[in-house]
Amino acid sequence: MSKLRKDYETTLWYRLLCFVNGEEKPQEEPEEQVRVEEDKTIAIVPEDIWAPVEEDKRQLYDMYRHWTLGRGMKLFHRLYAVFAVFICAVIIGTLLYTVSYLPSFGDAHNPDNNEVAARYIEKGLQETGAVNIVTGMILDYRAFDTLGESHVLFVAAAAVMILLRLDKGKKGNQAQAAAEENDRIYEPKNDAILQKVAKVLVPPIIIFGIYVILNGHLSPGGGFSGGAIIGAGLILYLNAFGFAKTERFFTYKTYKRISIAALGFYALSKSYSFYTGANHLESFIPKGTPGAILSSGLILPLNICVGMVVACTMYGFYAVFRKGGM
């Protein structure tokens, strides 16, 4: 109904509505008329009369503006630093006060050494077949957790690739892509020391990584650490010899295939226990004698899968950060 009123545009409600919608006030026209009249009156007076006032105004404005940009900014930063240190000191103090009430370090009767740890230690070898109790725990009792971890790595690699991969088809990326390509040609600087050292070191590093992965259920280590070692070896090789050589055996396609195959195998082999019931976690693969390489059922293949995913992800991170693609 109110729209039918003639003076609707001057009502409080309409102005509030405009304010809420973020529009300009609908009172432009009458004000402009007034301004035009004012301009006429000003035009008669010589402009010099207003110059000192304008100068004063400008000075005042500059003072305020420079205060926020110069001294005000400095003051703000100093206050911010003081408050930041104060807050950090308060947090450290509170946490240290809490730590002083914690049970002492290395005591066997601490509340975290409860029946869960006891169960893992007492029954772990029989139930998982792994001599390394930590591996038995993370790849058998809590294998879903580890599956999630591998997926976190995979998703992180995918996200980094989305953010940094150069799309060569797009306009504007051409120059950058050409620069990267140029960089790749001149990248292996043929550093004699680096190449010799890499020639000697890379095979033992990769073999050691494979050893750590394959012995994950027997000794300290496993898929994550072994995969990281293999990734480090690949990165060293890449640094010494350049992308032209690594691309003979490791491209984006290889990365995709290895990651998807490993994660798919892991997910399938562990999700079968969903269908057989949550408590039925025994696998059909025999446990074997504890201490042998081929023992402990699914743990060894799962370790290999995790190791492949981690190695590919480490290398992929490096390659994407270095040249925006693999």
Next chain:
Amino acid sequence: MFTALWNNVEATVAIILFGIGFTNLMLNRNMIKKIIGFDIMDSAIYLFLAAKGYIKGRQAPIVVNGIQDVEAYINPVPAGLVLTGIVVSVSVSALMLALTIRLYRRYHTLDIDEITMLSRKEEK
């Protein structure tokens, strides 16, 4: 209080490291340094967790000679938790660095205040 802190010196060091990382995160305006502070905080948490699992005079949880006594081994649960944490922190660091690179390519600065100002100017 200080004897209690000395009895838990690993936890104390972890808390101080955490504080250093947090201060770094708040005081530095450079994004890369902020990420380094974040990683220091991560390491402090791992130190704290790993220290919680230790028991004096016991072996690492790898069954040797068939001994399966609770009295023989330390607590294996914190080790598994630290492993999870390390993997996640690697992923998060890589993601943060990638985002920083994208910001740098767009605004040509790593200062977070300047980036905020420039992005506000762009919005106008």
